[in-house]
Amino acid sequence: MATLRTIRLRIKGTKNIxxxxxxxxxxxxxxxxxxxxxxxxxxxxxxxxxxxxHNLKRSVSTANxxxxxxxDAEQTRKGERGTDAEKRMMLVVxxxxxxxxxxxxxNVLKKAExxxxxxxxxxxxxxxxxxxPSSTEEGxxxxxxxxxxxxxxxxxxxxxxxxVALTGYGDYGELAEVEPLFEAVSEAFVSGKADEVFVIYTxxxxxxxxxxxxxxxxxxxxxGLEEMVRGIVPxxxxxxxxxxxxxxxxxxxxxxxxSREYLFEPSPKEILEAxxxxxxxxxxYHAILEANASEHxxxxxxxxxxxxxxxxxxxxxxxxxxxxxxxxxxxxxxEITGGSEALSA
Amino acid sequence: MSSELQLKIIxxxxxxxxxxxxxxxxxxxxxxxxxxxxxxxxxxxxAKGTLRARRRGSEGHPKAFDIxxxxxxxxxxxxxxxxxx
Numbered sequence: 001m002a003t004l005r006t007i008r009l010r011i012k013g014t015k016n017i018x019x020x021x022x023x024x025x026x027x028x029x030x031x032x033x034x035x036x037x038x039x040x041x042x043x044x045x046x047x048x049x050x051x052x053x054h055n056l057k058r059s060v061s062t063a064n065x066x067x068x069x070x071x072d073a074e075q076t077r078k079g080e081r082g083t084d085a086e087k088r089m090m091l092v093v094x095x096x097x098x099x100x101x102x103x104x105x106x107n108v109l110k111k112a113e114x115x116x117x118x119x120x121x122x123x124x125x126x127x128x129x130x131x132x133p134s135s136t137e138e139g140x141x142x143x144x145x146x147x148x149x150x151x152x153x154x155x156x157x158x159x160x161x162x163x164v165a166l167t168g169y170g171d172y173g174e175l176a177e178v179e180p181l182f183e184a185v186s187e188a189f190v191s192g193k194a195d196e197v198f199v200i201y202t203x204x205x206x207x208x209x210x211x212x213x214x215x216x217x218x219x220x221x222x223x224g225l226e227e228m229v230r231g232i233v234p235x236x237x238x239x240x241x242x243x244x245x246x247x248x249x250x251x252x253x254x255x256x257x258x259s260r261e262y263l264f265e266p267s268p269k270e271i272l273e274a275x276x277x278x279x280x281x282x283x284x285y286h287a288i289l290e291a292n293a294s295e296h297x298x299x300x301x302x303x304x305x306x307x308x309x310x311x312x313x314x315x316x317x318x319x320x321x322x323x324x325x326x327x328x329x330x331x332x333x334x335e336i337t338g339g340s341e342a343l344s345a
Numbered sequence: 346m347s348s349e350l351q352l353k354i355i356x357x358x359x360x361x362x363x364x365x366x367x368x369x370x371x372x373x374x375x376x377x378x379x380x381x382x383x384x385x386x387x388x389x390x391x392a393k394g395t396l397r398a399r400r401r402g403s404e405g406h407p408k409a410f411d412i413x414x415x416x417x418x419x420x421x422x423x424x425x426x427x428x429x430x
Contacts, residue, residue, distance in 0.1 A: 265389040
């Protein structure tokens with residue numbers, strides 16, 4: 001049986017842990033709110049950029065103008081790579097640098113693992129036992145870029161080394177901070193090392209609910225962008241907006257003079273060349289902001305339940321402490337009465 | 346409001362400016378231009394420089410914004426949107 005001293009020590013230790021987890025919860029709550037507001041602040045920009053792109057595409061034929069817009073059909077024609085299975089994919093996995101965030105990283109990694117499994121054609125002839133991934137074969141088709149220490153470590157351990165592993169995207173960063181990631185993605189795509197680029201990140205829906213999503217970054221599609229812009233608004237909470245109807249350039253310009261064509265300065269091609277990378281950057285930036293908000297809220301929830309658990313633990317320890325104390329008192333009483341009886345006898 | 350230009354300057358962090366003005370002078374890659382109400386629809390790439398917005402009889406005008414580059418769009422209903430890069 002545990003002595004009084006050890007129980008007291010345990011209670012003290014648990015109290016300390018509780019204090020720490022409670023502090024972490026408070027910090028995460030503040031950070032979550034901040035990163036959410038940063039993500040939302042980027043929304044007007046994304047909407048305007050999207051409507052600009054829309055008007056631009058309406059006025060110019062965009063085919064073959066920019067490598068980012070290259071479609072699947074053009075690709076297969078060019079590269080003579082027939083089926084989907086032979087497409088080379090690039091996957092950007094966005095996780096956090098730090099742990100203690102509940103299921104946040106696990107969920108992303110699970111989804112990434114699933115994505116990799118689905119896209120790399122599994123050869124049924126090979127027995128899938130032993131946990132020995134044929135990384136040389138699969139590695140040809142799918143390349144990984146990881147954001148955050150956790151994803152980098154995870155995939156390195158499993159013998160699927162990411163070609164670029166980025167860390168340090170902790171908190172609400174500047175747009176310039178996504179530059180290395182943007183470089184890596186666009187370089188791989190333009191040079192043809194990857195035919196499609198996907199990103200897996202956690203979309204922030206509300207403080208209690210986050211969802212892991214897979215989005216196609218390249219080749220560029222207006223739908224993909226639109227989906228992302230819609231995803232910026234959380235479902236509930238302080239920043240939720242009831243009206244999810246985004247005034248896209250589509251509706252707006254359709255009722256105005258349709259015959260009026262846009263003028264371009266210097267030229268449509270040059271503008272497209274400049275705006276597409278900017279949009280891609282914004283998209284990447286945004287994915288990271290969402291992931292940040294999700295990370296913080298996930299940590300907040302995890303820390304809250306840790307605090308609750310510590311409270312429960314302290315309660316049960318206190319009960320056993322009292323029981324032990326009472327037992328000691330009873331023992332002492334029995335000894336005293338036993339002793340006095342022996343004397344008087 | 347038809348003789349005015351709605352100027353909206355948006356950066357990734359915030360909406361910097363959103364108001365009606367009489368004229369806007371901005372640095373594009375092809376040279377500085379001044380936009381008046383009823384300008385033809387235009388999309389342009391902005392260069393580094395100073396953006397000036399003017400409005401008669403208002404305080405603090407002309408307003409000047411130092412910009413690092415970006416994009417601008419003028420719609421047919423005299424709306425000027427500036428995206429700072």
